[in-house]
Amino acid sequence: MRNKTRWIGILLSLTFVKCANVKPLDREILSDPIMQIRPDDQGQKIEEQNRPRREGTVGGRSGAGGGCGC
Amino acid sequence: MNPSAGIFDLKYMYYEDLNGVWNYTPALRLKGSPAKDFTLQWDQEIDAVSGASRRLGMRQIGSLGDHDLLLDGMSGASKREIRHSESVRVEYGKDERKAGGSITFSDEADYTSYGAAFSASMDFNRRNTTLSSELGWLEDDFHPLGAFRGLGGKKKIRSLSLGIFQILTRYSLAGVTLDYIRNDGYLGHPYLPVILANGALILENVPAIRNSVAATASWIQGYHFAQKLGSIHLHYGLYADDWEMRSQSAEMQWYQYLIHDFGLRLRMRHYLQTSAGFARESYLGNELYRVSDIRYYEFRYLSFGAKVFGSISNALPAWLPDRWEIAYDRGFRNTRGEMETGNPTRHYQLFSASDFYRDGTFMAGLGFDW
Numbered sequence: 411m412r413n414k415t416r417w418i419g420i421l422l423s424l425t426f427v428k429c430a431n432v433k434p435l436d437r438e439i440l441s442d443p444i445m446q447i448r449p450d451d452q453g454q455k456i457e458e459q460n461r462p463r464r465e466g467t468v469g470g471r472s473g474a475g476g477g478c479g480c
Numbered sequence: 481m482n483p484s485a486g487i488f489d490l491k492y493m494y495y496e497d498l499n500g501v502w503n504y505t506p507a508l509r510l511k512g513s514p515a516k517d518f519t520l521q522w523d524q525e526i527d528a529v530s531g532a533s534r535r536l537g538m539r540q541i542g543s544l545g546d547h548d549l550l551l552d553g554m555s556g557a558s559k560r561e562i563r564h565s566e567s568v569r570v571e572y573g574k575d576e577r578k579a580g581g582s583i584t585f586s587d588e589a590d591y592t593s594y595g596a597a598f599s600a601s602m603d604f605n606r607r608n609t610t611l612s613s614e615l616g617w618l619e620d621d622f623h624p625l626g627a628f629r630g631l632g633g634k635k636k637i638r639s640l641s642l643g644i645f646q647i648l649t650r651y652s653l654a655g656v657t658l659d660y661i662r663n664d665g666y667l668g669h670p671y672l673p674v675i676l677a678n679g680a681l682i683l684e685n686v687p688a689i690r691n692s693v694a695a696t697a698s699w700i701q702g703y704h705f706a707q708k709l710g711s712i713h714l715h716y717g718l719y720a721d722d723w724e725m726r727s728q729s730a731e732m733q734w735y736q737y738l739i740h741d742f743g744l745r746l747r748m749r750h751y752l753q754t755s756a757g758f759a760r761e762s763y764l765g766n767e768l769y770r771v772s773d774i775r776y777y778e779f780r781y782l783s784f785g786a787k788v789f790g791s792i793s794n795a796l797p798a799w800l801p802d803r804w805e806i807a808y809d810r811g812f813r814n815t816r817g818e819m820e821t822g823n824p825t826r827h828y829q830l831f832s833a834s835d836f837y838r839d840g841t842f843m844a845g846l847g848f849d850w
Contacts, residue, residue: 432608432647439650444711444735444743445702447645447655452509453807453843456493456525459565460503464811464839466775467719467727467753468661468692 486512488848497839498817498831504528519571527563527588563588576603584618593620595637612643622666631683633666651702656695663690672828674770677762684771686758692721710736724757725776742790751781761826774815774827785809803847813837
């Protein structure tokens with residue numbers, strides 16, 4: 411079990427090392443707004459404020475889920 | 481799109497659902513760099529919401545007097561409330577490190593909330609990998625009015641969020657975030673009394689502590705089609721808490737530039753949640769915990785949305801906005817209404833029993849860069 415965990419850790423580390431090969435000068439595409447994790451941060455914040463009115467679970471990308479009487 | 485020193489964004493959202501609940505939210509965001517390596521951001525929102533007081537056949541429950549007799553059971557807010565919410569954030573970023581703090585405040589007639597959050601992130605692997613963390617704290621005070629005056633209470637929310645994001649290629653990145661949230665205090669609301677098997681009404685009662693964990697995995701894949709950049713966003717979330725509620729959410733977004741900076745976004749989201757352990761279809765009245773709020777029951781929710789967005793030519797006068805967007809989302813839930821059944825409504829789904837719940841959200845935005 412310990413050997414298996416060690417190998418998983420080594421493989422994950424190699425994956426990150428292999429992936430981390432994009433030089434700063436090659437990141438023009440990644441800097442575009444439609445390539446961001448949250449392309450519309452303000453709009454998503456408003457939507458996530460509305461979500462507790464409809465859904466019973468809070469957390470994840472929606473944050474703490476407090477701040478309103480909804 | 482050229483980077484700007486600051487932005488001023490205006491957004492307007494309108495929401496309505498089949499229960500007759502509506503919500504208007506104009507919002508603004510001002511963001512700039514007051515000093516080298518510092519960013520200051522101010523968010524302001526105003527909510528006008530129809531609210532959710534159970535009328536119990538009486539008029540004028542709540543502080544506002546009006547003649548609205550419609551039963552409205554989706555949210556726990558008092559009826560026709562105006563809520564304002566402010567948030568200020570300061571962030572310092574230099575080289576591979578960033579740290580920030582924010583304070584938030586919101587207030588409506590029956591609910592006040594204030595809090596703070598602190599965040600930090602670090603890049604390494606030549607900035608191909610980012611580790612982030614955020615600690616949040618909120619103090620809420622629920623003070624119902626009118627017929628429910630004296631009920632309610634205070635609530636504390638503590639949250640911890642950890643994230644890792646990895647650039648994979650020139651066109652893709654992925655990330656995982658983990659959240660822990662603890663709620664303490666008055667976690668329910670009195671506006672949706674439970675209807676017992678004998679037809680009597682009794683107040684809702686939920687546990688005073690709620691521990692939640694959530695994880696979200698994200699993948700963004702860019703590509704070029706006819707020399708136009710497009711991207712696919714995939715997000716998958718899992719949630720669990722000690723109220724025995726579980727949820728899964730899966731969302732896909734597709735962005736595509738069409739002409740210059742004019743683009744289209746389509747998205748679809750599927751959400752599935754289980755019931756809270758104490759949620760039942762019928763109560764005798766001797767149960768410790770009881771709810772009639774549909775949000776604590778099992779359901780699926782599916783939404784579809786489209787957005788068009790673009791930028792406005794710099795050749796036009798400087799006072800005109802630089803960016804614009806219009807979006808609409810439509811959602812459907814697999815829960816039927818409860819009217820026309822001959823039985824008292826149990827979950828306050830105040831529409832026809834032959835219909836399924838649905839809602840719609842419209843959002844428009846204008847952005848100014850300087």
